[in-house]
Amino acid sequence: RQAEFARLRDTPAITLDGKRIQLLTNAGLAVDLDNLDQTGAEGIGLFRTEFQFMVSEELPRLDAQTNLYRKVLDTAGDRPVTFRTLDIGGDKVLPYLEAEREENPALGRRAIRLGLDRPGLLRLQLRALLSAAEGRELRVMFPMIATVDEFRAARELVDVECAWARRRGRSLPSLLRVGAMIECPSLLWHLDALLPLTDFVSVGTNDLLQYMFAADRTNPLVSDRYDPLSPPALRALAEIQRKCAETGTPVSVCGELAGRPLEAFALLTLGYTRLSAPAAGVGPVKRMCLSTDLGQAQRAMTSLLGLSAGSIRNEIESLARKLNVVL
Ligand code: PEP
Ligand code: MG
Numbered sequence: 001r002q003a004e005f006a007r008l009r010d011t012p013a014i015t016l017d018g019k020r021i022q023l024l025t026n027a028g029l030a031v032d033l034d035n036l037d038q039t040g041a042e043g044i045g046l047f048r049t050e051f052q053f054m055v056s057e058e059l060p061r062l063d064a065q066t067n068l069y070r071k072v073l074d075t076a077g078d079r080p081v082t083f084r085t086l087d088i089g090g091d092k093v094l095p096y097l098e099a100e101r102e103e104n105p106a107l108g109r110r111a112i113r114l115g116l117d118r119p120g121l122l123r124l125q126l127r128a129l130l131s132a133a134e135g136r137e138l139r140v141m142f143p144m145i146a147t148v149d150e151f152r153a154a155r156e157l158v159d160v161e162c163a164w165a166r167r168r169g170r171s172l173p174s175l176l177r178v179g180a181m182i183e184c185p186s187l188l189w190h191l192d193a194l195l196p197l198t199d200f201v202s203v204g205t206n207d208l209l210q211y212m213f214a215a216d217r218t219n220p221l222v223s224d225r226y227d228p229l230s231p232p233a234l235r236a237l238a239e240i241q242r243k244c245a246e247t248g249t250p251v252s253v254c255g256e257l258a259g260r261p262l263e264a265f266a267l268l269t270l271g272y273t274r275l276s277a278p279a280a281g282v283g284p285v286k287r288m289c290l291s292t293d294l295g296q297a298q299r300a301m302t303s304l305l306g307l308s309a310g311s312i313r314n315e316i317e318s319l320a321r322k323l324n325v326v327l
Pocket of ligand 1: 046048087183203204205206207208254255256
């Protein structure tokens with residue numbers, strides 16, 4: 001199997017009926033960069049910047065952050081990289097960063113909430129990103145955006161840091177794209193307001209589904225109680241895709257779902273064409289894409305979404321098997 005995936009490494013992911021799918025990978029540390037060449041991923045759709053902070057004994061300084069980001073961009077070369085700003089808080093605690101005790105950390109001051117409350121932290125990171133990307137492309141996105149105001153405020157900090165760099169005579173990135181992660185269900189009903197403010201969005205299905213189904217993703221007692229391959233989850237994802245297509249907003253899915261062939265098959269049928277998967281998922285998902293007649297699958301999927309079952313996993317799997325999709 002590994003040999004088969006290695007053979008597919010340089011084959012673009014194109015469905016049987018000619019739809020081009022962009023397959024990216026998730027990364028978080030310098031050691032993950034080897035995965036780019038090994039898997040043949042077309043870029044990094046989610047770089048989890050908090051990993052550097054989590055393996056460090058103290059707050060990484062500006063130059064340590066800049067060096068890592070520069071190394072990532074150097075290694076990626078022409079392949080796009082999307083950096084996600086710090087996602088700490090919740091279950092990711094940093095021993096050297098003082099945090100309040102919270103009853104419900106997953107619903108607490110995590111990710112962008114912390115970044116906006118402690119703008120010094122976020123600004124330092126943005127400064128490092130801008131400096132690493134001088135003269136080249138920079139894509140940066142914010143995690144756990146729950147309201148458009150949060151996105152606006154975060155984006156303003158990018159502007160502030162650009163102005164800071166300009167005042168010091170630094171070059172800015174040749175292209176700067178600022179996006180939001182869609183991980184909070186609140187955004188589902190505010191995409192009309194959010195999308196015009198963003199350059200792109202990425203759907204973090206791990207968190208989006210945890211919050212939609214109110215089931216802690218880290219708690220095995222409840223994390224398996226719902227199925228992502230269910231009408232409510234898939235309809236939500238379909239709605240995001242539809243709104244993005246309507247507004248011409250580039251959208252990807254970067255949660256674990258994107259790395260599982262059956263789930264990724266479902267995402268394709270909903271219209272997603274950009275997936276960022278864990279490294280181990282890139283080969284299997286590419287093989288699925290290469291064996292899928294998307295037009296046919298899409299027509300069949302429309303009726304499945306209308307079913308009144310808690311899970312339509314079996315139905316989707318039967319459909320995929322009937323169409324000879326390799327899962
Ligand atoms: C997600 O929530 O789906 C996601 C990609 O972010 P993380 O898993 O790092 O929370
Ligand atoms: Mg998340």
